Amino acid sequence: MIQSVDRAIRILGVLQGARRLSLSDLAARLELPPSTVHGILKTLQAHGMVLQDRDSNRYQLGPAVLKLGNVYLDTLELRSRAVTWSEELARRSGCAVRTGVLTHDEVVIIHHEPRPDGSRQMPEVGIVIPAHASALGKAMLAYLPDQLDELLAKGPLRSMTSETVIDGDELRKQLDEVARDALAAEREEAVLGEAGLAAPIFDASGLVVGAIGIVLPAVDWAPADATFGAVREAARNISRELGAAHWPIQPR
């Protein structure tokens, strides 16, 4: 692990959480001398990864990170497959559809198909949700015991709403059920008033590479039986296109 690179990424991470920060704030949060942080910041700035507000001198993320993000999406085979099947799933379920991948303890949304009712909706590509509080995250974690252990070892689970599962054992119990059905649900655990239903996506090597699912108003729970089937089918179809031999894969 190269120290300065690690520090640079940690700077980006802090900036990600706090939007705009002064050099001294940044240094305080990282527990590093300001001059050290300054050197790294200037390097990041030269590449457009961060930029400094002319008026306040505070630092924030720069346009170069956006460029990188877009290229990541283009390289993902999963995404191109998800686009096709999301459309169908949205039509069949009448709900917005999200596809996501796992990074450490969070789900990153890589595709978002708006509800097919024609209303204006914010694109959600790139947003992150704690894995333990989302249907997508649970669908993936159920088949990734190592990632789950790592997540639980890291510290207490963050509570998002009163419904968030923050007990490790309770989460494990839920995930056992998820693995049995290849279907994960979430009711107001991340956002009040919102529920989710998701299924895991596997690739040719039989490992979970993502999950696809629907988002619906909590009051519309439970969805029709056909909807459960539609989510599982979307996940299975994408998995097959990625070369997965079976769906679902048996965990462990």
Added chain:
Amino acid sequence: MIQSVDRAIRILGVLQGARRLSLSDLAARLELPPSTVHGILKTLQAHGMVLQDRDSNRYQLGPAVLKLGNVYLDTLELRSRAVTWSEELARRSGCAVRTGVLTHDEVVIIHHEPRPDGSRQMPEVGIVIPAHASALGKAMLAYLPDQLDELLAKGPLRSMTSETVIDGDELRKQLDEVARDALAAEREEAVLGEAGLAAPIFDASGLVVGAIGIVLPAVDWAPADATFGAVREAARNISRELGAAHWPIQPR
């Protein structure tokens, strides 16, 4: 400039251009020993900035970059203003609307309003276009002589189509006209069959912070007079909301 951080970002940049690369390819392109690149790569990997394909061992960008990109968009005041006015501009012009910012020699799209005809269109947020070959880029460069000098000093302009302006003097001449009208046009200079029209956006300090414009099929050139006015108005409205005292600002 911290060497290892600089190298890390260069690695990300190469990965951005080439999608997936083996360690030796990557090392060869950067003219660095493989072991040096490997150390940096492993650090980036630990943070999810890059990931390694299990089968081929090749490296590619990871989900963490996508997360960063999304947060960058959220911090941009310009973007939230652009969303409102893009909608109006799309309605008035009947065209797709793009808003972009400048990084070095490229325009990064930070908002994309699809053509209001209801057809399915790929979201274009995050894509990059060489500044000299786009209406958005010209609109900004006309008011940023320093950036223009830097761009021209860096080397020959990249040709995208037969229409791309690759002569520095010719570009300067065009930009003088752009600065006079506060309106930049582009006809098939980046993509054959596509034309653009854009106007610069200024902030409270009177500097260019972005540009907004429309994309239309080259065969539909020239747009109606009202459309020219609509583009300028959108740029002026956003500039005013950002605190700009005047629009356009006089260059130099």
Added chain:
DNA sequence: AAGCGTATTCGACATTGTCGAACGCAACTC
């Protein structure tokens, strides 16, 4: 089974980043 082309590990060396201190600058305060 042998050989090649990979990625990866290791360790010695000196290059390089680090950190404290000093500087410059602007915005307040009295």
Added chain:
DNA sequence: GAGTTGCGTTCGACAATGTCGAATACGCTT
């Protein structure tokens, strides 16, 4: 308007750190 405080930034000596060549391990082909 002089003094003061709180910034960001620059500088340079030191040694911690990243670098690179060589050695190892791995997987694929022949």
